[in-house]
Amino acid sequence: MTLAPIEVATRQTTRRRRALLAAPFLQDFLLLHPGKPGGLKIGRRRFRELQQAAADGTTCPAWMVEAVRDAWKLEVTDRPIDQLVQIRTPSPYGYGRASYELNLGCNYDCEVCYLGLKKFEGLSWLDRERLLHILADAGVLWLKLTGGEPLIDKLFPDVYTLADELGMMLSISSNGSRLSNPKILDLLTNRRPYRLTLSIYGATAEGSL
Numbered sequence: 077m078t079l080a081p082i083e084v085a086t087r088q089t090t091r092r093r094r095a096l097l098a099a100p101f102l103q104d105f106l107l108l109h110p111g112k113p114g115g116l117k118i119g120r121r122r123f124r125e126l127q128q129a130a131a132d133g134t135t136c137p138a139w140m141v142e143a144v145r146d147a148w149k150l151e152v153t154d155r156p157i158d159q160l161v162q163i164r165t166p167s168p169y170g171y172g173r174a175s176y177e178l179n180l181g182c183n184y185d186c187e188v189c190y191l192g193l194k195k196f197e198g199l200s201w202l203d204r205e206r207l208l209h210i211l212a213d214a215g216v217l218w219l220k221l222t223g224g225e226p227l228i229d230k231l232f233p234d235v236y237t238l239a240d241e242l243g244m245m246l247s248i249s250s251n252g253s254r255l256s257n258p259k260i261l262d263l264l265t266n267r268r269p270y271r272l273t274l275s276i277y278g279a280t281a282e283g284s285l
């Protein structure tokens with residue numbers, strides 16, 4: 077895959093997440109509620125209608141008010157589209173999903189782990205920023221953040237926040253050991269992932285994995 081060079085944006089970690097996300101996904105167009113599983117297939121015509129409504133500064137169309145009320149019990153009557161919905165730009169590359177191992181380092185040493193040495197290595201912030209922009213430009217909508225143990229990576233909050241700001245639906249694979257860390261707790265409470273997968277390891281060889 078060849079992607080055109082991109083300008084790397086300045087670090088942004090404070091912009092508020094919009095309640096809804098409209099995005100192309102493979103041959104379809106989805107309306108999603110970041111932090112929640114599930115979504116609505118809206119088709120190209122309605123996706124374009126939302127693009128136009130955002131450009132015109134108009135409020136949510138009736139079909140959308142009803143659909144998000146049914147799906148998520150969300151009340152959006154009279155809400156301006158551009159404040160409520162983040163609309164992803166269609167990508168010519170058409171990718172949909174990706175998995176990113178932030179850092180191969182881990183605070184556990186599970187015998188079965190396929191990562192072997194689990195070296196604490198990861199990209200610099202600028203390269204991570206660039207990678208996330210490339211993934212978004214390639215059309216990735218569903219992004220899994222894993223490792224090693226992603227939640228011990230020092231840049232995890234920045235990576236997670238930027239991926240969220242770029243309009244990706246995030247899942248995390250973790251051993252769960254850092255979930256009580258106040259910074260992580262705060263981040264994942266304010267910007268919920270749509271899925272958090274925890275590996276629970278048994279006390280015996282038979283109970284492990």
Ligand SMILES: C[S@@+](CC[C@H](N)C(=O)[O-])C[C@H]1O[C@@H](n2cnc3c(N)ncnc32)[C@H](O)[C@@H]1O
Pocket residue numbers: 182188189190191222223224225226249250251273274275285
């Ligand atoms: C490498 S871990 C990284 C994320 C996190 N540290 C965790 O343990 O969930 C990702 C997943 O791979 C699984 N895994 C590790 N080694 C494996 C192996 N040899 N065979 C099958 N699954 C494995 C883990 O149980 C975990 O669910």
Ligand code: SF4
Pocket residue numbers: 182183184185186189190191223224225251275
């Ligand atoms: S917690 Fe995950 S990454 Fe760490 S050693 Fe176990 S399986 Fe591997």
